[in-house]
Amino acid sequence: MSNELSGSVDLEIHENVAHLILNRPEKLNAMTVKMDEEINSYIYELNNNLDIRAVVLYGKGEKGFCAGSDLTDLGDYGSNWEYRNRFDRNLDYARAIWLIKKPVVAALHGWVVGGGLEMTCASDVRVGSPDAKFLAGEIRWGWHGGSGQTQLLTHTVGPGNANLFLLHGEPVGAEAALRMGLIQEIVDRDKVLDRAIEIAKSIAEKAPIAAQMTKHMVRMAQSIPLEVGLLYENDSFSYCMTTEDAAEGQRAFAEKRKPQFKGR
Amino acid sequence: MKIPNLPDEFLFSVDKNVATITLNRESKLNTMTPAMGKALLELVPYINANDEIRVVILTGTGERAFSAGSDVKVLDQYGSNWQLRNRVDYARGIWAIRKPVISKIRGYCIGGGLEMALMSDIRYASENAQFGAGEIKLGWHGGAGNTQLLPRVIATGKALEMLLTGDLISAQQAERYGLVDQLLAADQLDAAVDDLAQRIAANAPIAAQLAKHLVRVSQSTAVDIGLQYENDTFAYCFTTKDSQEGRSAFAEKRKPNFTGE
Numbered sequence: 001m002s003n004e005l006s007g008s009v010d011l012e013i014h015e016n017v018a019h020l021i022l023n024r025p026e027k028l029n030a031m032t033v034k035m036d037e038e039i040n041s042y043i044y045e046l047n048n049n050l051d052i053r054a055v056v057l058y059g060k061g062e063k064g065f066c067a068g069s070d071l072t073d074l075g076d077y078g079s080n081w082e083y084r085n086r087f088d089r090n091l092d093y094a095r096a097i098w099l100i101k102k103p104v105v106a107a108l109h110g111w112v113v114g115g116g117l118e119m120t121c122a123s124d125v126r127v128g129s130p131d132a133k134f135l136a137g138e139i140r141w142g143w144h145g146g147s148g149q150t151q152l153l154t155h156t157v158g159p160g161n162a163n164l165f166l167l168h169g170e171p172v173g174a175e176a177a178l179r180m181g182l183i184q185e186i187v188d189r190d191k192v193l194d195r196a197i198e199i200a201k202s203i204a205e206k207a208p209i210a211a212q213m214t215k216h217m218v219r220m221a222q223s224i225p226l227e228v229g230l231l232y233e234n235d236s237f238s239y240c241m242t243t244e245d246a247a248e249g250q251r252a253f254a255e256k257r258k259p260q261f262k263g264r
Numbered sequence: 265m266k267i268p269n270l271p272d273e274f275l276f277s278v279d280k281n282v283a284t285i286t287l288n289r290e291s292k293l294n295t296m297t298p299a300m301g302k303a304l305l306e307l308v309p310y311i312n313a314n315d316e317i318r319v320v321i322l323t324g325t326g327e328r329a330f331s332a333g334s335d336v337k338v339l340d341q342y343g344s345n346w347q348l349r350n351r352v353d354y355a356r357g358i359w360a361i362r363k364p365v366i367s368k369i370r371g372y373c374i375g376g377g378l379e380m381a382l383m384s385d386i387r388y389a390s391e392n393a394q395f396g397a398g399e400i401k402l403g404w405h406g407g408a409g410n411t412q413l414l415p416r417v418i419a420t421g422k423a424l425e426m427l428l429t430g431d432l433i434s435a436q437q438a439e440r441y442g443l444v445d446q447l448l449a450a451d452q453l454d455a456a457v458d459d460l461a462q463r464i465a466a467n468a469p470i471a472a473q474l475a476k477h478l479v480r481v482s483q484s485t486a487v488d489i490g491l492q493y494e495n496d497t498f499a500y501c502f503t504t505k506d507s508q509e510g511r512s513a514f515a516e517k518r519k520p521n522f523t524g525e
Contacts, residue, residue, distance in 0.1 A: 047350065048347075048350070050347075079525065080503075081470055081504070081524070081525070082313075082315075085312060085313075085362060088308070088309065088312040088360060088361075088362050089265075089309050089312050089313040090309045101350065208346075209346050243346070263346065264344055264346065
Protein backbone atom coordinates (compact mmCIF):
# COMPACT_ATOMS: atom_id res chain seq x y z
CA MET A 1 0.00 0.00 0.00
CA SER A 2 1.06 3.54 -0.73
CA ASN A 3 1.17 4.61 2.88
CA GLU A 4 4.07 2.23 3.48
CA LEU A 5 6.13 4.02 0.83
CA SER A 6 8.40 6.89 1.78
CA GLY A 7 8.14 10.48 0.65
CA SER A 8 5.90 13.51 0.71
CA VAL A 9 5.04 16.68 -1.13
CA ASP A 10 5.59 19.69 1.12
CA LEU A 11 4.11 23.16 1.01
CA GLU A 12 6.04 26.08 2.49
CA ILE A 13 4.93 29.69 2.30
CA HIS A 14 7.68 32.31 2.30
CA GLU A 15 6.13 35.76 2.25
CA ASN A 16 4.22 35.96 -1.06
CA VAL A 17 5.80 32.89 -2.64
CA ALA A 18 4.68 29.33 -2.00
CA HIS A 19 7.20 26.52 -2.36
CA LEU A 20 5.85 23.22 -3.59
CA ILE A 21 8.52 20.65 -2.83
CA LEU A 22 8.73 17.07 -4.10
CA ASN A 23 10.38 15.36 -1.18
CA ARG A 24 11.39 11.80 -1.88
CA PRO A 25 15.01 12.23 -2.87
CA GLU A 26 15.99 8.60 -2.27
CA LYS A 27 13.61 7.59 -5.09
CA LEU A 28 14.29 10.52 -7.42
CA ASN A 29 11.06 12.09 -6.13
CA ALA A 30 8.99 9.42 -7.88
CA MET A 31 5.36 10.20 -7.11
CA THR A 32 3.30 7.81 -5.01
CA VAL A 33 -0.48 7.93 -4.69
CA LYS A 34 -0.02 9.46 -1.23
CA MET A 35 2.16 12.24 -2.66
CA ASP A 36 -0.42 12.73 -5.40
CA GLU A 37 -3.13 13.17 -2.74
CA GLU A 38 -0.91 15.64 -0.86
CA ILE A 39 -0.16 17.85 -3.83
CA ASN A 40 -3.87 17.96 -4.72
CA SER A 41 -4.76 18.84 -1.13
CA TYR A 42 -2.73 22.08 -1.44
CA ILE A 43 -4.43 23.46 -4.54
CA TYR A 44 -7.33 25.13 -2.75
CA GLU A 45 -4.89 26.92 -0.43
CA LEU A 46 -2.62 27.96 -3.30
CA ASN A 47 -5.55 29.38 -5.27
CA ASN A 48 -7.45 31.03 -2.44
CA ASN A 49 -4.80 32.32 -0.04
CA LEU A 50 -4.42 35.94 -1.15
CA ASP A 51 -0.95 36.10 0.42
CA ILE A 52 0.32 33.62 -2.16
CA ARG A 53 1.10 35.41 -5.40
CA ALA A 54 3.49 32.99 -7.08
CA VAL A 55 4.59 29.38 -6.69
CA VAL A 56 7.99 27.72 -7.00
CA LEU A 57 8.01 24.01 -7.81
CA TYR A 58 11.13 21.91 -7.23
CA GLY A 59 12.40 18.49 -6.25
CA LYS A 60 14.74 17.66 -3.40
CA GLY A 61 18.00 15.72 -3.67
CA GLU A 62 20.92 15.48 -6.05
CA LYS A 63 19.54 13.09 -8.64
CA GLY A 64 16.83 15.18 -10.12
CA PHE A 65 13.50 16.96 -10.14
CA CYS A 66 11.15 14.01 -10.51
CA ALA A 67 11.10 10.54 -12.06
CA GLY A 68 7.33 10.70 -12.64
CA SER A 69 4.93 8.16 -11.20
CA ASP A 70 6.32 5.39 -9.00
CA LEU A 71 5.44 2.49 -11.29
CA THR A 72 5.40 0.12 -8.30
CA ASP A 73 2.52 2.12 -6.82
CA LEU A 74 0.25 2.46 -9.87
CA GLY A 75 -2.01 -0.31 -8.54
CA ASP A 76 -3.09 1.97 -5.72
CA TYR A 77 -4.91 4.11 -8.24
CA GLY A 78 -7.42 1.27 -8.63
CA SER A 79 -8.85 -0.35 -11.73
CA ASN A 80 -8.06 0.87 -15.23
CA TRP A 81 -11.32 2.84 -15.25
CA GLU A 82 -10.60 4.35 -11.84
CA TYR A 83 -7.10 5.30 -12.98
CA ARG A 84 -8.59 6.86 -16.11
CA ASN A 85 -10.83 8.96 -13.86
CA ARG A 86 -8.08 10.33 -11.62
CA PHE A 87 -8.70 13.92 -12.81
CA ASP A 88 -12.21 14.12 -11.40
CA ARG A 89 -11.17 12.33 -8.18
CA ASN A 90 -8.53 15.00 -7.47
CA LEU A 91 -5.84 12.39 -7.98
CA ASP A 92 -3.53 13.53 -10.74
CA TYR A 93 -0.42 15.43 -9.76
CA ALA A 94 0.32 17.03 -13.16
CA ARG A 95 -3.31 18.14 -13.39
CA ALA A 96 -2.87 19.62 -9.91
CA ILE A 97 -0.09 21.88 -11.20
CA TRP A 98 -2.28 22.81 -14.18
CA LEU A 99 -5.10 23.82 -11.79
CA ILE A 100 -2.95 26.38 -9.95
CA LYS A 101 -4.17 29.86 -10.88
CA LYS A 102 -1.09 31.68 -9.59
CA PRO A 103 2.01 31.72 -11.80
CA VAL A 104 4.21 28.64 -11.23
CA VAL A 105 7.99 28.71 -11.73
CA ALA A 106 9.66 25.30 -11.96
CA ALA A 107 13.30 24.81 -10.93
CA LEU A 108 14.64 21.77 -12.76
CA HIS A 109 17.78 19.75 -12.25
CA GLY A 110 18.92 16.25 -13.09
CA TRP A 111 16.22 13.89 -14.26
CA VAL A 112 12.85 15.32 -15.35
CA VAL A 113 10.96 12.24 -16.42
CA GLY A 114 7.43 11.16 -17.38
CA GLY A 115 4.97 12.77 -15.00
CA GLY A 116 7.81 15.04 -13.89
CA LEU A 117 7.97 16.38 -17.42
CA GLU A 118 4.18 16.77 -17.42
CA MET A 119 4.36 18.85 -14.21
CA THR A 120 7.08 20.89 -15.92
CA CYS A 121 4.90 21.56 -18.96
CA ALA A 122 1.96 22.46 -16.68
CA SER A 123 4.16 25.15 -15.07
CA ASP A 124 4.43 28.66 -16.49
CA VAL A 125 8.13 29.51 -16.40
CA ARG A 126 10.89 26.90 -16.29
CA VAL A 127 14.55 27.25 -15.41
CA GLY A 128 16.95 24.34 -15.59
CA SER A 129 20.49 23.49 -14.58
CA PRO A 130 23.07 22.35 -17.16
CA ASP A 131 22.72 18.75 -15.95
CA ALA A 132 18.92 18.71 -16.46
CA LYS A 133 17.75 15.82 -18.63
CA PHE A 134 14.20 15.63 -19.92
CA LEU A 135 12.60 12.35 -20.85
CA ALA A 136 9.16 11.17 -21.92
CA GLY A 137 9.98 7.50 -21.58
CA GLU A 138 6.45 6.11 -21.35
CA ILE A 139 6.59 4.82 -24.94
CA ARG A 140 9.38 2.42 -23.93
CA TRP A 141 7.02 0.63 -21.59
CA GLY A 142 4.03 0.45 -23.89
CA TRP A 143 1.98 3.57 -23.40
CA HIS A 144 2.09 7.34 -23.78
CA GLY A 145 1.67 9.88 -21.00
CA GLY A 146 -1.90 10.62 -19.92
CA SER A 147 -1.63 13.88 -18.00
CA GLY A 148 -0.59 16.27 -20.72
CA GLN A 149 2.50 14.69 -22.25
CA THR A 150 1.18 14.57 -25.82
CA GLN A 151 -0.81 17.82 -25.47
CA LEU A 152 1.15 20.21 -23.24
CA LEU A 153 4.55 19.16 -24.53
CA THR A 154 3.40 19.76 -28.11
CA HIS A 155 2.21 23.25 -27.17
CA THR A 156 5.51 23.87 -25.39
CA VAL A 157 8.07 22.61 -27.90
CA GLY A 158 6.11 22.21 -31.16
CA PRO A 159 5.05 19.01 -32.93
CA GLY A 160 8.41 17.92 -34.37
CA ASN A 161 10.24 18.23 -31.08
CA ALA A 162 7.32 16.69 -29.23
CA ASN A 163 7.35 13.69 -31.55
CA LEU A 164 11.08 13.29 -30.99
CA PHE A 165 10.47 13.24 -27.23
CA LEU A 166 7.40 11.04 -27.37
CA LEU A 167 8.30 8.49 -30.04
CA HIS A 168 12.06 8.27 -29.63
CA GLY A 169 11.84 8.12 -25.86
CA GLU A 170 15.42 9.29 -25.35
CA PRO A 171 16.64 11.98 -22.91
CA VAL A 172 16.97 15.56 -24.13
CA GLY A 173 19.67 17.72 -22.50
CA ALA A 174 19.40 21.23 -21.10
CA GLU A 175 20.88 22.99 -24.15
CA ALA A 176 18.43 21.30 -26.52
CA ALA A 177 15.57 21.95 -24.07
CA LEU A 178 16.50 25.63 -24.03
CA ARG A 179 16.51 25.75 -27.81
CA MET A 180 13.07 24.16 -27.95
CA GLY A 181 11.65 26.57 -25.38
CA LEU A 182 11.00 23.84 -22.83
CA ILE A 183 13.15 25.82 -20.41
CA GLN A 184 13.61 29.56 -20.54
CA GLU A 185 17.04 29.77 -18.90
CA ILE A 186 19.97 27.56 -17.97
CA VAL A 187 21.41 28.39 -14.57
CA ASP A 188 24.25 26.75 -12.62
CA ARG A 189 23.21 23.72 -10.63
CA ASP A 190 23.73 25.43 -7.27
CA LYS A 191 21.84 28.55 -8.33
CA VAL A 192 18.84 27.15 -10.21
CA LEU A 193 16.49 27.18 -7.23
CA ASP A 194 17.60 30.67 -6.23
CA ARG A 195 16.93 31.89 -9.75
CA ALA A 196 13.47 30.33 -9.78
CA ILE A 197 12.70 31.98 -6.43
CA GLU A 198 14.02 35.27 -7.79
CA ILE A 199 11.66 35.08 -10.77
CA ALA A 200 8.76 34.09 -8.51
CA LYS A 201 9.47 37.00 -6.15
CA SER A 202 9.55 39.37 -9.11
CA ILE A 203 6.17 38.04 -10.25
CA ALA A 204 4.87 38.38 -6.68
CA GLU A 205 5.72 42.09 -6.75
CA LYS A 206 3.44 42.66 -9.72
CA ALA A 207 -0.27 43.36 -9.38
CA PRO A 208 -1.71 39.90 -8.55
CA ILE A 209 -4.90 40.30 -10.56
CA ALA A 210 -3.01 41.39 -13.66
CA ALA A 211 -0.42 38.61 -13.21
CA GLN A 212 -3.06 35.91 -12.85
CA MET A 213 -5.08 37.30 -15.75
CA THR A 214 -1.93 37.27 -17.83
CA LYS A 215 -1.30 33.61 -17.05
CA HIS A 216 -4.92 32.89 -17.88
CA MET A 217 -4.82 34.76 -21.18
CA VAL A 218 -1.57 33.05 -22.25
CA ARG A 219 -3.37 29.75 -21.68
CA MET A 220 -6.32 31.03 -23.67
CA ALA A 221 -3.91 31.84 -26.52
CA GLN A 222 -3.10 28.13 -26.67
CA SER A 223 -6.72 26.99 -26.54
CA ILE A 224 -9.04 29.28 -28.46
CA PRO A 225 -9.31 30.86 -31.91
CA LEU A 226 -7.15 33.97 -32.21
CA GLU A 227 -10.03 36.32 -32.98
CA VAL A 228 -11.84 35.20 -29.81
CA GLY A 229 -8.61 35.49 -27.85
CA LEU A 230 -8.09 39.07 -28.99
CA LEU A 231 -11.62 40.03 -27.93
CA TYR A 232 -11.28 38.21 -24.62
CA GLU A 233 -7.94 39.90 -23.95
CA ASN A 234 -9.49 43.32 -24.42
CA ASP A 235 -12.27 42.56 -21.93
CA SER A 236 -9.75 41.21 -19.45
CA PHE A 237 -7.59 44.31 -19.98
CA SER A 238 -10.63 46.52 -19.35
CA TYR A 239 -11.31 44.59 -16.17
CA CYS A 240 -7.71 45.11 -15.02
CA MET A 241 -8.14 48.85 -15.52
CA THR A 242 -11.04 48.85 -13.01
CA THR A 243 -8.83 47.49 -10.22
CA GLU A 244 -7.33 49.58 -7.41
CA ASP A 245 -3.95 48.23 -8.39
CA ALA A 246 -4.20 49.68 -11.89
CA ALA A 247 -4.99 53.09 -10.36
CA GLU A 248 -2.01 52.68 -8.04
CA GLY A 249 0.18 51.74 -11.01
CA GLN A 250 -0.83 54.88 -12.88
CA ARG A 251 -0.23 57.05 -9.81
CA ALA A 252 3.16 55.45 -9.17
CA PHE A 253 4.14 55.98 -12.80
CA ALA A 254 3.21 59.68 -12.60
CA GLU A 255 4.98 60.08 -9.26
CA LYS A 256 8.04 58.14 -10.48
CA ARG A 257 7.94 55.67 -7.58
CA LYS A 258 7.51 51.93 -7.21
CA PRO A 259 3.83 50.89 -7.05
CA GLN A 260 2.47 49.13 -3.96
CA PHE A 261 0.03 46.50 -5.17
CA LYS A 262 -2.62 44.99 -2.93
CA GLY A 263 -4.39 42.51 -5.16
CA ARG A 264 -7.57 44.56 -5.39
CA MET B 265 -12.94 8.06 0.21
CA LYS B 266 -14.98 9.46 3.07
CA ILE B 267 -18.17 11.38 2.52
CA PRO B 268 -17.43 15.02 3.33
CA ASN B 269 -19.25 16.88 6.10
CA LEU B 270 -22.21 18.64 4.60
CA PRO B 271 -24.13 21.61 6.00
CA ASP B 272 -27.84 21.32 6.83
CA GLU B 273 -28.70 23.19 3.61
CA PHE B 274 -27.59 20.11 1.73
CA LEU B 275 -29.10 16.65 1.81
CA PHE B 276 -27.29 13.74 0.22
CA SER B 277 -28.29 10.11 -0.02
CA VAL B 278 -27.45 7.05 -2.09
CA ASP B 279 -29.99 4.36 -2.85
CA LYS B 280 -29.90 1.60 -5.46
CA ASN B 281 -26.96 3.11 -7.38
CA VAL B 282 -28.63 6.52 -7.49
CA ALA B 283 -27.35 9.48 -5.48
CA THR B 284 -29.68 12.35 -4.68
CA ILE B 285 -28.44 15.85 -3.92
CA THR B 286 -31.18 17.99 -2.42
CA LEU B 287 -30.76 21.72 -2.03
CA ASN B 288 -32.42 22.17 1.33
CA ARG B 289 -32.98 25.84 2.01
CA GLU B 290 -36.67 25.94 1.36
CA SER B 291 -37.44 29.19 3.18
CA LYS B 292 -34.94 30.96 0.88
CA LEU B 293 -36.11 29.27 -2.36
CA ASN B 294 -33.10 26.92 -2.12
CA THR B 295 -30.75 29.76 -2.95
CA MET B 296 -27.06 29.01 -2.71
CA THR B 297 -24.55 30.49 -0.29
CA PRO B 298 -20.76 30.36 -0.70
CA ALA B 299 -20.64 27.72 2.06
CA MET B 300 -23.13 25.54 0.15
CA GLY B 301 -21.05 25.92 -3.00
CA LYS B 302 -17.91 24.83 -1.20
CA ALA B 303 -19.72 21.82 0.25
CA LEU B 304 -20.99 20.83 -3.19
CA LEU B 305 -17.51 21.07 -4.65
CA GLU B 306 -16.20 18.81 -1.89
CA LEU B 307 -18.95 16.32 -2.57
CA VAL B 308 -18.16 15.99 -6.28
CA PRO B 309 -14.88 13.97 -6.02
CA TYR B 310 -16.70 11.64 -3.63
CA ILE B 311 -19.52 11.11 -6.14
CA ASN B 312 -17.01 10.55 -8.93
CA ALA B 313 -14.92 8.10 -6.91
CA ASN B 314 -17.80 6.08 -5.47
CA ASP B 315 -18.51 3.19 -7.85
CA GLU B 316 -21.83 2.49 -6.16
CA ILE B 317 -23.15 5.76 -7.59
CA ARG B 318 -24.13 5.42 -11.25
CA VAL B 319 -26.61 8.26 -11.61
CA VAL B 320 -27.17 11.51 -9.74
CA ILE B 321 -30.46 13.32 -9.16
CA LEU B 322 -30.29 17.02 -8.33
CA THR B 323 -33.35 18.61 -6.78
CA GLY B 324 -34.60 21.13 -4.25
CA THR B 325 -36.74 20.76 -1.15
CA GLY B 326 -40.38 21.79 -1.45
CA GLU B 327 -42.75 22.86 -4.18
CA ARG B 328 -41.73 26.51 -4.50
CA ALA B 329 -38.26 26.19 -5.99
CA PHE B 330 -35.60 23.98 -7.48
CA SER B 331 -33.21 26.83 -6.79
CA ALA B 332 -33.42 30.58 -7.25
CA GLY B 333 -29.64 30.69 -7.72
CA SER B 334 -27.21 32.61 -5.59
CA ASP B 335 -28.56 34.27 -2.49
CA VAL B 336 -28.02 37.86 -3.60
CA LYS B 337 -28.15 39.02 0.02
CA VAL B 338 -24.98 37.12 0.86
CA LEU B 339 -23.03 37.80 -2.35
CA ASP B 340 -20.60 39.87 -0.29
CA GLN B 341 -19.52 36.67 1.45
CA TYR B 342 -17.54 35.84 -1.67
CA GLY B 343 -15.17 38.68 -0.74
CA SER B 344 -13.62 41.16 -3.14
CA ASN B 345 -14.63 41.37 -6.78
CA TRP B 346 -11.51 39.36 -7.67
CA GLN B 347 -12.41 36.70 -5.12
CA LEU B 348 -15.94 36.59 -6.57
CA ARG B 349 -14.37 36.04 -9.99
CA ASN B 350 -12.32 33.17 -8.52
CA ARG B 351 -15.16 31.75 -6.43
CA VAL B 352 -15.82 28.09 -5.84
CA ASP B 353 -18.64 27.85 -8.32
CA TYR B 354 -21.57 25.57 -7.50
CA ALA B 355 -22.82 25.24 -11.08
CA ARG B 356 -19.34 24.17 -12.17
CA GLY B 357 -19.60 21.58 -9.41
CA ILE B 358 -22.54 19.98 -11.21
CA TRP B 359 -20.56 20.17 -14.46
CA ALA B 360 -17.66 18.31 -12.78
CA ILE B 361 -19.81 15.26 -12.01
CA ARG B 362 -18.75 12.43 -14.32
CA LYS B 363 -21.91 10.36 -13.78
CA PRO B 364 -25.14 11.25 -15.59
CA VAL B 365 -27.05 13.98 -13.70
CA ILE B 366 -30.83 14.42 -13.83
CA SER B 367 -32.36 17.66 -12.59
CA LYS B 368 -35.78 17.26 -11.01
CA ILE B 369 -37.35 20.69 -11.12
CA ARG B 370 -40.30 22.12 -9.24
CA GLY B 371 -41.07 25.80 -8.95
CA TYR B 372 -38.47 28.47 -9.61
CA CYS B 373 -35.37 27.53 -11.56
CA ILE B 374 -33.67 30.89 -11.85
CA GLY B 375 -30.23 32.39 -12.31
CA GLY B 376 -27.65 30.05 -10.82
CA GLY B 377 -30.47 27.50 -10.40
CA LEU B 378 -30.95 27.56 -14.16
CA GLU B 379 -27.19 27.20 -14.56
CA MET B 380 -27.18 24.09 -12.36
CA ALA B 381 -30.05 22.68 -14.41
CA LEU B 382 -28.14 23.46 -17.62
CA MET B 383 -25.01 21.77 -16.24
CA SER B 384 -27.14 18.64 -15.73
CA ASP B 385 -27.65 16.13 -18.49
CA ILE B 386 -31.42 15.62 -18.46
CA ARG B 387 -34.10 17.91 -17.06
CA TYR B 388 -37.53 16.73 -15.89
CA ALA B 389 -39.92 19.30 -14.48
CA SER B 390 -43.34 19.56 -12.93
CA GLU B 391 -46.06 21.77 -14.41
CA ASN B 392 -45.49 24.47 -11.79
CA ALA B 393 -41.84 24.97 -12.80
CA GLN B 394 -40.70 28.38 -14.02
CA PHE B 395 -37.40 29.23 -15.63
CA GLY B 396 -35.49 32.47 -15.92
CA ALA B 397 -32.09 34.07 -16.28
CA GLY B 398 -33.02 37.08 -14.17
CA GLU B 399 -29.50 38.40 -13.56
CA ILE B 400 -29.91 41.05 -16.26
CA LYS B 401 -32.61 42.75 -14.21
CA LEU B 402 -30.09 43.30 -11.43
CA GLY B 403 -27.33 44.64 -13.64
CA TRP B 404 -25.22 41.69 -14.65
CA HIS B 405 -25.38 38.48 -16.67
CA GLY B 406 -24.93 34.95 -15.41
CA GLY B 407 -21.35 33.91 -14.72
CA ALA B 408 -21.59 30.13 -14.56
CA GLY B 409 -22.97 29.08 -17.87
CA ASN B 410 -26.22 30.88 -18.62
CA THR B 411 -24.83 32.71 -21.66
CA GLN B 412 -22.80 29.71 -22.82
CA LEU B 413 -25.02 26.71 -22.09
CA LEU B 414 -28.51 28.12 -22.67
CA PRO B 415 -27.86 28.68 -26.42
CA ARG B 416 -26.48 25.13 -26.63
CA VAL B 417 -29.69 23.73 -25.14
CA ILE B 418 -32.31 25.97 -26.76
CA ALA B 419 -32.41 28.07 -29.91
CA THR B 420 -30.24 31.20 -29.98
CA GLY B 421 -33.12 33.68 -30.25
CA LYS B 422 -35.01 32.06 -27.39
CA ALA B 423 -31.83 32.03 -25.30
CA LEU B 424 -31.26 35.72 -25.95
CA GLU B 425 -34.89 36.50 -25.20
CA MET B 426 -34.43 34.90 -21.78
CA LEU B 427 -30.98 36.42 -21.20
CA LEU B 428 -31.92 39.96 -22.26
CA THR B 429 -35.37 40.26 -20.66
CA GLY B 430 -34.70 38.22 -17.56
CA ASP B 431 -38.38 37.26 -17.68
CA LEU B 432 -39.69 33.92 -16.48
CA ILE B 433 -40.96 31.29 -18.87
CA SER B 434 -43.46 28.61 -17.95
CA ALA B 435 -42.77 24.90 -17.72
CA GLN B 436 -44.85 24.42 -20.88
CA GLN B 437 -42.78 26.97 -22.79
CA ALA B 438 -39.58 25.42 -21.44
CA GLU B 439 -40.68 22.04 -22.72
CA ARG B 440 -41.43 23.47 -26.16
CA TYR B 441 -37.99 25.10 -26.22
CA GLY B 442 -36.31 21.80 -25.29
CA LEU B 443 -35.08 23.14 -21.98
CA VAL B 444 -37.28 20.63 -20.19
CA ASP B 445 -36.97 17.10 -21.54
CA GLN B 446 -40.16 15.88 -19.94
CA LEU B 447 -43.00 17.77 -18.32
CA LEU B 448 -45.01 15.94 -15.68
CA ALA B 449 -47.89 16.47 -13.31
CA ALA B 450 -46.53 17.42 -9.89
CA ASP B 451 -47.54 14.11 -8.35
CA GLN B 452 -45.87 12.08 -11.09
CA LEU B 453 -42.49 13.80 -11.20
CA ASP B 454 -40.76 11.77 -8.49
CA ALA B 455 -41.78 8.44 -9.99
CA ALA B 456 -40.78 9.48 -13.50
CA VAL B 457 -37.34 10.66 -12.40
CA ASP B 458 -36.77 7.55 -10.30
CA ASP B 459 -37.72 5.38 -13.25
CA LEU B 460 -35.41 7.28 -15.58
CA ALA B 461 -32.55 7.05 -13.06
CA GLN B 462 -33.04 3.31 -12.67
CA ARG B 463 -33.11 2.73 -16.42
CA ILE B 464 -29.79 4.57 -16.78
CA ALA B 465 -28.30 2.89 -13.72
CA ALA B 466 -29.10 -0.54 -15.18
CA ASN B 467 -26.78 0.12 -18.14
CA ALA B 468 -23.02 -0.37 -18.16
CA PRO B 469 -21.57 2.52 -16.11
CA ILE B 470 -18.37 2.95 -18.10
CA ALA B 471 -20.26 3.12 -21.40
CA ALA B 472 -22.83 5.51 -19.89
CA GLN B 473 -20.18 7.84 -18.51
CA LEU B 474 -18.26 7.81 -21.78
CA ALA B 475 -21.47 8.55 -23.70
CA LYS B 476 -22.06 11.59 -21.50
CA HIS B 477 -18.46 12.63 -21.99
CA LEU B 478 -18.65 12.31 -25.77
CA VAL B 479 -21.86 14.31 -26.01
CA ARG B 480 -19.98 17.09 -24.24
CA VAL B 481 -17.06 16.63 -26.62
CA SER B 482 -19.51 17.01 -29.51
CA GLN B 483 -20.42 20.46 -28.16
CA SER B 484 -16.81 21.51 -27.77
CA THR B 485 -14.81 20.19 -30.68
CA ALA B 486 -14.80 19.91 -34.45
CA VAL B 487 -17.00 17.05 -35.65
CA ASP B 488 -14.15 15.18 -37.35
CA ILE B 489 -12.13 15.20 -34.10
CA GLY B 490 -15.21 14.11 -32.18
CA LEU B 491 -15.82 11.19 -34.53
CA GLN B 492 -12.24 9.95 -34.06
CA TYR B 493 -12.46 10.40 -30.30
CA GLU B 494 -15.74 8.50 -30.26
CA ASN B 495 -14.19 5.59 -32.13
CA ASP B 496 -11.33 5.34 -29.63
CA THR B 497 -13.64 5.25 -26.61
CA PHE B 498 -15.88 2.79 -28.46
CA ALA B 499 -12.82 0.54 -28.80
CA TYR B 500 -12.06 1.12 -25.12
CA CYS B 501 -15.59 0.00 -24.18
CA PHE B 502 -14.87 -3.36 -25.78
CA THR B 503 -11.97 -3.91 -23.34
CA THR B 504 -14.41 -3.81 -20.41
CA LYS B 505 -15.93 -6.82 -18.69
CA ASP B 506 -19.35 -5.24 -19.06
CA SER B 507 -19.11 -5.35 -22.84
CA GLN B 508 -18.43 -9.09 -22.65
CA GLU B 509 -21.38 -9.46 -20.31
CA GLY B 510 -23.53 -7.52 -22.76
CA ARG B 511 -22.58 -9.81 -25.61
CA SER B 512 -23.10 -12.94 -23.53
CA ALA B 513 -26.48 -11.72 -22.34
CA PHE B 514 -27.49 -10.90 -25.90
CA ALA B 515 -26.50 -14.39 -27.09
CA GLU B 516 -28.23 -16.02 -24.13
CA LYS B 517 -31.32 -13.82 -24.52
CA ARG B 518 -31.23 -12.62 -20.92
CA LYS B 519 -30.84 -9.25 -19.20
CA PRO B 520 -27.19 -8.27 -18.69
CA ASN B 521 -25.89 -7.77 -15.19
CA PHE B 522 -23.36 -4.95 -15.39
CA THR B 523 -20.77 -4.42 -12.67
CA GLY B 524 -18.98 -1.32 -13.90
CA GLU B 525 -15.79 -3.19 -14.74
